[in-house]
């Protein structure tokens with residue numbers, strides 16, 4: 479599968495990058511590590527006129543602890559750097575653990591945290607070659623008007639399949655978005671739409687530039703569990719991140735994030751309230767597992783059945799809660 483032709487733009491600064499986006503908005507794709515974008519372009523899922531290659535912008539790389547105890551992470555920081563950062567492993571372990579499960583070492587050396595946050599949603603009927611898609615019939619997500627997964631519906635259910643966003647959601651991450659018009663910061667939980675075909679609230683002239691983790695989320699115990707077909711390389715088919723802070727044997731605070739079972743990564747509503755102030759037990763962890771399974775709405779978008787993926791959310795949540803609590 480060959481790449482479609484495009485014009486390569488190689489800015490050296492954020493200002494230059496957003497200048498290009500303002501000039502060519504609507505017909506440009508941003509390239510960070512390229513580990514998802516390039517295969518998708520080969521499959522002719524994207525055929526942009528221009529590709530904006532961020533890799534020459536040094537200011538977008540790096541993990542910088544902040545004076546207040548939080549940390550900022552440049553969008554172009556590789557997943558490998560996150561996985562190996564002593565600071566993150568110590569203070570935000572759930573993020574380092576989730577990053578370490580993405581794809582394979584080679585892909586983590588190329589792939590970035592910004593690319594992982596902005597990752598396109600995935601579906602068995604979409605992530606295929608042009609010939610395959612032509613043969614089966616195009617769908618709502620690209621070039622068609624029907625959904626093979628939920629026939630009769632008008633919504634695309636392609637699953638968000640990034641590993642670090644559920645961990646970032648548990649850590650109350652904020653992201654900085656830059657355009658030629660200025661800079662804005664939003665909570666990551668407000669970044670996703672929940673729609674498979676237009677899953678991010680990002681304008682064509684905008685770039686994700688930094689990720690902020692607040693000091694108030696530091697030093698929680700964290701665990702990430704992931705279901706995939708090949709342990710050495712695959713995207714998640716279900717993923718659970720858990721953070722817990724304990725005090726005097728009780729849960730002081732906790733959050734649970736899930737991925738790969740909905741069109742957006744999401745926090746499990748009600749989990750914090752269920753766990754806070756309680757002493758962790760097998761029974762309580764099982765109740766939280768049931769809640770996470772109810773939040774998961776997997777459909778036939780991936781290799782394993784929806785029933786199995788939902789069940790594994792239940793099982794992984796229970797195990798991850800017990801592991802994070804050190805039980």
Ligand SMILES: Cc1cc2nc3c(=O)[nH]c(=O)nc-3n(C[C@H](O)[C@H](O)[C@H](O)COP(=O)(O)OP(=O)(O)OC[C@H]3O[C@@H](n4cnc5c(N)ncnc54)[C@H](O)[C@@H]3O)c2cc1C
Nearest residue numbers: 510511512513514515581589590592593640641686712713
């Ligand atoms: C075989 C294989 C296995 C994989 N397994 C996993 C897995 O297990 N878990 C997982 O999470 N991912 C997996 N991936 C996908 C990918 O490697 C990672 O998600 C990676 O983090 C993507 O980052 P990137 O920098 O390479 O993104 P790119 O491919 O460069 O970009 C991805 C998307 O984000 C956009 N984008 C990138 N940076 C920005 C930015 N700063 N601002 C705005 N938009 C931006 C791009 O335009 C594109 O739409 C896999 C990929 C392959 C090929």
Ligand code: SF4
Nearest residue numbers: 601617625626634635
């Ligand atoms: S969920 Fe439906 S519309 Fe979306 S990519 Fe899959 S088949 Fe297409």
